[in-house]
Amino acid sequence: MNRTLKKFLKRPLNLVSLSLIIMILIVATLPSAFAPHSPYAMDYEAILEGPSLKHPFGTDQFGRDILSRCIHGLQKSVVIAFSAILFASFFGTFLGLTAGYYGGIWDLLIMRLCDGLFAFPSLILALFIVALFGSNLVNLIVAIGIVYVPIFARTVRGTALSLRETLFVKASKVIGKSDLKIMLGDVLPNLSSVLIVTFTTNLSTAFLTEASLGFLGLSVPPPEPTLGGLVSQGTAFLLSAPWISLFPGFVVALVVLALNVLGDGLRDVLDPRNR
Numbered sequence: 001m002n003r004t005l006k007k008f009l010k011r012p013l014n015l016v017s018l019s020l021i022i023m024i025l026i027v028a029t030l031p032s033a034f035a036p037h038s039p040y041a042m043d044y045e046a047i048l049e050g051p052s053l054k055h056p057f058g059t060d061q062f063g064r065d066i067l068s069r070c071i072h073g074l075q076k077s078v079v080i081a082f083s084a085i086l087f088a089s090f091f092g093t094f095l096g097l098t099a100g101y102y103g104g105i106w107d108l109l110i111m112r113l114c115d116g117l118f119a120f121p122s123l124i125l126a127l128f129i130v131a132l133f134g135s136n137l138v139n140l141i142v143a144i145g146i147v148y149v150p151i152f153a154r155t156v157r158g159t160a161l162s163l164r165e166t167l168f169v170k171a172s173k174v175i176g177k178s179d180l181k182i183m184l185g186d187v188l189p190n191l192s193s194v195l196i197v198t199f200t201t202n203l204s205t206a207f208l209t210e211a212s213l214g215f216l217g218l219s220v221p222p223p224e225p226t227l228g229g230l231v232s233q234g235t236a237f238l239l240s241a242p243w244i245s246l247f248p249g250f251v252v253a254l255v256v257l258a259l260n261v262l263g264d265g266l267r268d269v270l271d272p273r274n275r
Contacts, residue, residue, distance in 0.1 A: 092152025
């Protein structure tokens, strides 16, 4: 483990991305400690004010501080994206393990279900689920999570298919271990590196999906700030006050870039196919 960590931190880009992610998590965990103003406070004397010392990211059409709204919006985006990928990893791993370990009819049914979900573009599928059940925090997490369940299921299933033929799995069957104990005690621990890579590489796209839903007005409803909602809000002022959209968009791009670099770095050091 120490050797893997040293190999990961040896690359400057990995170190920079990890530092950025840690900073983002700290800010998202304690938004009130970093936000200079309340995200809901209106200052009618500072409407559409450009970036300044008092308002580093400027203000919107209601005089609200864009930096404070970005920080609080970041918290919601991180919570939704992280929870959605946790949801997807739990159910996707369960389905993938079942399909890969048992094979046969279970494999056929689960993989056809995944094919059905893959038939829809991820954003369209998430948009349909949110539009059908409403845009609140829980529905957003479930909607985005369902989009990524088949990705985890297919990834885990492929590895489980090869692991079930290994000697240690066959030995566990011979000594009388139950299927559940074999899957959780023998197969699942050997999937840890694959799951970590899949988790990190899909976290950035889940974050982007949440921002896209926010841009379309289907994320957490107003007056709660979301990064995608802030970008959408500023489209009406692109010529007169471009900072309303520019800075939230920059935050989204920075988070997605950091997560992608982190995911690529972890894949390089953890994925057995790259060794």
